[in-house]
Amino acid sequence: MNAPTTTANEDLFAYPQDRACPWQPSPGYQDLGRQGPLHRVRLWDGRWIWMVTGHSQARRLLADPRMSADRSRDDFPAVLPRLDAPIFKPIAIIGFDPPVHDVHRRLLAPDFSLKQVRAMRPHVEDLARRLVADMLRAGPPVDLVEAYALPIPSMVISELLGVPYDDHEFFEAKTVGLLQAKSAEDAERAGRELWDYLDGLITRKEREPGGAGVLSRLAGEVDEDGDLTREDLLRIALALLIGGHDTTSQMIALGVVTLLEHPEQLAALRADPGVLPAAVDELLRLVSITDVSGVRVATEDIEIDGEVIRAGDGVLVSSSMTNRDPAVFPRPYEFDVHRTRGGNAASGRQHLTFGFGIHQCLGQNLARMELEVAFSVLFEGIPDLRLGVPLEALPTRSGGTMQGVHTLPIEW
Amino acid sequence: MTAVWVSADQERCISGGRCMAATSEVFDQNEDGLVVVLTPQVAPELEDRVRKAAYLCPSRAIRIGDGPSEG
Ligand code: HEM
Ligand code: SF4
Numbered sequence: 347m348n349a350p351t352t353t354a355n356e357d358l359f360a361y362p363q364d365r366a367c368p369w370q371p372s373p374g375y376q377d378l379g380r381q382g383p384l385h386r387v388r389l390w391d392g393r394w395i396w397m398v399t400g401h402s403q404a405r406r407l408l409a410d411p412r413m414s415a416d417r418s419r420d421d422f423p424a425v426l427p428r429l430d431a432p433i434f435k436p437i438a439i440i441g442f443d444p445p446v447h448d449v450h451r452r453l454l455a456p457d458f459s460l461k462q463v464r465a466m467r468p469h470v471e472d473l474a475r476r477l478v479a480d481m482l483r484a485g486p487p488v489d490l491v492e493a494y495a496l497p498i499p500s501m502v503i504s505e506l507l508g509v510p511y512d513d514h515e516f517f518e519a520k521t522v523g524l525l526q527a528k529s530a531e532d533a534e535r536a537g538r539e540l541w542d543y544l545d546g547l548i549t550r551k552e553r554e555p556g557g558a559g560v561l562s563r564l565a566g567e568v569d570e571d572g573d574l575t576r577e578d579l580l581r582i583a584l585a586l587l588i589g590g591h592d593t594t595s596q597m598i599a600l601g602v603v604t605l606l607e608h609p610e611q612l613a614a615l616r617a618d619p620g621v622l623p624a625a626v627d628e629l630l631r632l633v634s635i636t637d638v639s640g641v642r643v644a645t646e647d648i649e650i651d652g653e654v655i656r657a658g659d660g661v662l663v664s665s666s667m668t669n670r671d672p673a674v675f676p677r678p679y680e681f682d683v684h685r686t687r688g689g690n691a692a693s694g695r696q697h698l699t700f701g702f703g704i705h706q707c708l709g710q711n712l713a714r715m716e717l718e719v720a721f722s723v724l725f726e727g728i729p730d731l732r733l734g735v736p737l738e739a740l741p742t743r744s745g746g747t748m749q750g751v752h753t754l755p756i757e758w
Numbered sequence: 759m760t761a762v763w764v765s766a767d768q769e770r771c772i773s774g775g776r777c778m779a780a781t782s783e784v785f786d787q788n789e790d791g792l793v794v795v796l797t798p799q800v801a802p803e804l805e806d807r808v809r810k811a812a813y814l815c816p817s818r819a820i821r822i823g824d825g826p827s828e829g
Contacts, residue, residue, distance in 0.1 A: 455773035456789060456791050458773070460778055460779060460787060695780070702816050703816055703817065704772050711774070
């Protein structure tokens with residue numbers, strides 16, 4: 347039975363646990379992974395859920411229509427206290443099941459397609475080069491998060507959505523406030539401020555139709571009796587603004603750390619720019635920046651590998667551990683930009699960092715492109731880049747699932 | 759050797775473009791971001807990569823068979 351609090355649950359593995367190394371899963375998860383593909387873990391509120399560390403089990407469960415992503419269900423697990431905030435309950439797209447999920451996702455798909463993203467690339471390269479020039483002018487030491495890793499995704503998503511970048515300090519601070527909040531109350535406060543901001547922005551777009559960006563386009567498609575209500579649009583705007591920059595900026599930051607700590611891999615990347623896409627996917631696999639591929643609740647009993655996931659059980663798929671399933675990734679803890687070599691062109695891309703099933707990341711093509719540009723322009727512009735503090739002294743995030751550093755001091 | 763045929767279901771497709779990234783000779787995305795199969799009959803040298811694309815497809819929209827699909 348999945349009782350909310352029982353003494354038995356207290357013996358279970360407590361989830362989440364902090365990493366000891368910025369690019370490797372917490373030592374506790376590594377132990378769990380060795381014991382099998384499915385585990386019972388205990389959350390902050392005493393409830394237990396399934397934690398999936400096996401790759402094939404994760405693929406099956408995330409593609410299973412009996413698994414619900416509906417955050418408004420009473421039995422949906424709140425993995426962290428902040429996720430209990432009302433603002434997260436109906437979170438757009440990611441928190442909806444079909445048919446609503448599919449309708450909203452399709453409204454956005456054209457703007458996030460591979461071709462669309464490729465067309466944006468030269469512009470992002472110019473942006474990255476400008477930021478590198480600014481850092482060189484300012485001179486070392488520089489906080490790479492503030493000067494580079496955050497501005498790239500933040501400017502890209504604001505332009506794509508049609509959110510004025512002049513407001514970036516406000517929405518960046520509120521997004522971090524929302525995502526790093528230690529309580530539901532703090533998350534709700536930051537979330538409401540973002541909501542009010544987006545509400546005002548969409549009102550302006552409704553008054554002046556024809557503006558640039560996805561939000562202007564969608565503002566013209568709002569229909570209170572149709573597929574997209576005004577509240578839907580606000581929720582979508584919030585989800586894209588939040589989803590669009592913290593994940594990618596922290597992936598740039600930890601990606602740079604990982605490359606600097608593996609000089610032979612960085613040298614391999616420099617020697618052959620052709621490995622850049624594969625190197626980015628390998629970094630995505632290794633770093634698993636969100637640490638989680640998806641959270642669901644079972645709506646029916648599901649039999650898997652001799653276990654039964656009961657209707658109402660919560661399920662969390664670990665990206666950092668499924669990305670290290672030795673059945674799929676030989677030498678899984680090693681960083682190897684040449685992992686895709688040996689004929690199997692897609693083997694490095696089998697990672698579940700962007701999830702799997704119908705909720706697989708909408709922004710994945712955008713994120714990959716931004717990462718390719720960010721790493722190549724940075725190491726080309728500042729070839730003798732190094733960390734400004736010892737690895738152990740990096741101010742890493744703790745207590746949550748989303749990984750990252752508060753600042754990343756660099757020198758050259 | 760019998761030829762392999764591939765089809766893709768736009769109803770299931772969620773437009774991530776994984777198929778196109780894996781095998782751009784066979785898969786494309788239309789203006790709505792939905793999958794389009796360029797060559798339903800797969801050249802033998804592309805068969806492995808088409809199978810890989812089907813494996814990577816998150817919404818199981820890609821079907822591989824031994825004849826043309828029924829539309
Ligand atoms: C390195 C960067 C990123 C990572 C690791 C990442 C990771 C993920 C993961 C794991 C999911 C699936 C969640 C689930 O199944 O419950 C997801 C979904 C999503 N992501 Fe990302 N993401 C990244 C960047 C972005 C960007 C740049 C955007 C752009 C706006 C974005 C927007 C979304 C949206 C809207 C969804 C929900 C899709 C759906 O439910 O159909 N993400 N992301
Ligand atoms: S991989 Fe599947 S879901 Fe993605 S674009 Fe291709 S057919 Fe559509």
